[in-house]
Amino acid sequence: MSKMNRRxxxxxxxxxxAAVGGGLxxxxxxxxxxxxxxxxxxxxxDETWDVIVVGSGFAGLAAAAEAAGAGAKVVILEKxxxxxxxSIINGxxxxxxxxxxxxxQKLGLGDDSxxxxxxxxxxxGDFYGSPELVKILTDNATPALNWMIDDGGLKLREVVNRTxxxxxxxxxxxxxxxxxxxxxxxxxxAEKRGAKLVLNxxxxxxxxxxxxxxxxxxxxxxKRGKKVLNLRATRALxxxxxxxxxxxxxxxxxxxxxxxxxNSTNHPGATGETVRYAQAVGAEAIHMAFIQLYPYxxxxxxxxxxxxxxxxxxxxxxxxxxxxQGKRFVNEMERRDVVSRAEMATGMKxxxxxxxxxxxxxxxxxxxxxxxxxxxxxxxxxxxxxxxxKLGVPPENLEETVKKHNQYMKDGHDPxxxxxxxxxxxxxxxxxxxxxxxxxxxxHTMGGVRIxxxxxxxDIWSKPIPRFYAAGExxxxxxxxxxxxxxxxxxxxxxxxxxxxxxxxxxxLA
Ligand SMILES: Cc1cc2nc3c(=O)[nH]c(=O)nc-3n(C[C@H](O)[C@H](O)[C@H](O)COP(=O)(O)OP(=O)(O)OC[C@H]3O[C@@H](n4cnc5c(N)ncnc54)[C@H](O)[C@@H]3O)c2cc1C
Numbered sequence: 001m002s003k004m005n006r007r008x009x010x011x012x013x014x015x016x017x018a019a020v021g022g023g024l025x026x027x028x029x030x031x032x033x034x035x036x037x038x039x040x041x042x043x044x045x046d047e048t049w050d051v052i053v054v055g056s057g058f059a060g061l062a063a064a065a066e067a068a069g070a071g072a073k074v075v076i077l078e079k080x081x082x083x084x085x086x087s088i089i090n091g092x093x094x095x096x097x098x099x100x101x102x103x104x105q106k107l108g109l110g111d112d113s114x115x116x117x118x119x120x121x122x123x124x125g126d127f128y129g130s131p132e133l134v135k136i137l138t139d140n141a142t143p144a145l146n147w148m149i150d151d152g153g154l155k156l157r158e159v160v161n162r163t164x165x166x167x168x169x170x171x172x173x174x175x176x177x178x179x180x181x182x183x184x185x186x187x188x189x190a191e192k193r194g195a196k197l198v199l200n201x202x203x204x205x206x207x208x209x210x211x212x213x214x215x216x217x218x219x220x221x222x223k224r225g226k227k228v229l230n231l232r233a234t235r236a237l238x239x240x241x242x243x244x245x246x247x248x249x250x251x252x253x254x255x256x257x258x259x260x261x262x263n264s265t266n267h268p269g270a271t272g273e274t275v276r277y278a279q280a281v282g283a284e285a286i287h288m289a290f291i292q293l294y295p296y297x298x299x300x301x302x303x304x305x306x307x308x309x310x311x312x313x314x315x316x317x318x319x320x321x322x323x324x325q326g327k328r329f330v331n332e333m334e335r336r337d338v339v340s341r342a343e344m345a346t347g348m349k350x351x352x353x354x355x356x357x358x359x360x361x362x363x364x365x366x367x368x369x370x371x372x373x374x375x376x377x378x379x380x381x382x383x384x385x386x387x388x389x390k391l392g393v394p395p396e397n398l399e400e401t402v403k404k405h406n407q408y409m410k411d412g413h414d415p416x417x418x419x420x421x422x423x424x425x426x427x428x429x430x431x432x433x434x435x436x437x438x439x440x441x442x443x444h445t446m447g448g449v450r451i452x453x454x455x456x457x458x459d460i461w462s463k464p465i466p467r468f469y470a471a472g473e474x475x476x477x478x479x480x481x482x483x484x485x486x487x488x489x490x491x492x493x494x495x496x497x498x499x500x501x502x503x504x505x506x507x508x509l510a
Pocket of ligand 1 (some may be wrong): 054055056057058060061077078079080083084085086087088089090091092093094095179201202204240241242243252265267269270271273275276304369443444471472473474485486487488489492
């Protein structure tokens, strides 16, 4: 579009916003509607902060920590009654080619590099992810992990996994085995530096001065209880409000097949209203149709609890996936989208992961498995035939499958599914044996607002919207068609840090 056309269009939009709103509030999506009419720039502000962060997951906490560390007065707004979003319930997995304890090297798990992590990530998203943003993620995953260890007291388990779609062992786990390990570390850093966390506060609009390309974002409208308040950000707004897996209406706009019949692994607050507010003030959204299923959720509820992480951690140590007939149906080293599709193509719900005692300490802890057994999530048996009977799978089929797979591992060649083998994998020879049922559930939205290397939100002309930053699952364009498991934690942390650092550098508005 020519410069002239663009200017004319922006001017028209600004004029229509002003005309319906009686002020300069920008509302590109709903001119002339009742919604637009009430969206006048506030005459006065109820609170003023240097930096406002929306969302209290990895991205929001990391952004707040960095902004507060640079001396900004920072508030984190969270709509739910508890902090942490999807981050606090996540599986505790963090991809990084290295860490300051050098666990991979210590455990003899081969080589890796940020460069191979980068290549795997790009390939894992079918080459749709932004090469420059992926490079930032993979180059900065290790420093961000070490920062949480050094400044936040994060502790890691002595395990490193090779998970679906990764060509090396790089998936780290915090001692808690859930994302709380990282959120607590980040919350500690953020609060130590003076950031304030406010719960039960939902943002209901983003205020931008007007539709001119250089017009800044000024603050947000929020609902707190029955009160509607307007909060001003004199330096910047950081949107870190997560994905929209729980927003059935929104996900069906982009992929109508993802009906309410699907379970979701997400917390109830994972809805997409903030993407719309960002779009309404001119932000570009990208890759919205790329929505990931997690292949190993609890089949009836979609819960991704501690046991449901074992099938994800297991491929690098020899875990085997079978259908209800006790037969393998996919290469276990495959990405989540491939495994999910293969599970659904079996036409038999659920499928199962099979592992043995030896693998447990490589994937997690005995206590976690004991707790999962007590809750009926894992099934344990002394022989493969007994395990099959307990799982409701034909025993002779499972015995045959396991025998063949053990042989493939010895041969280093899988003629059925072309699985690759490493020397640290265990054959399923020695019991006790374990099984867990699994089925896909909606898990991650790869799409969202488009950002640049500085975590600035871009408008539909690819220009940064002044004083507007975003990080984490609310952003799109990084992971491509499919996010590799364990990449969201570093993504949100790394870009949260960048957003917070840059937000604090903005010169305060008078
Ligand atoms: C069960 C589960 C397990 C996972 N396991 C892993 C894993 O092991 N490794 C990995 O890499 N990834 C994992 N993921 C993905 C990863 O956890 C998420 O992508 C990541 O936590 C997103 O972080 P975030 O900070 O962007 O968003 P979130 O952590 O979701 O935080 C966003 C916050 O914004 C709040 N919010 C939303 N809208 C508003 C509003 N209007 N006003 C105010 N607040 C608002 C939400 O309530 C939420 O608290 C998992 C996801 C789930 C659901």
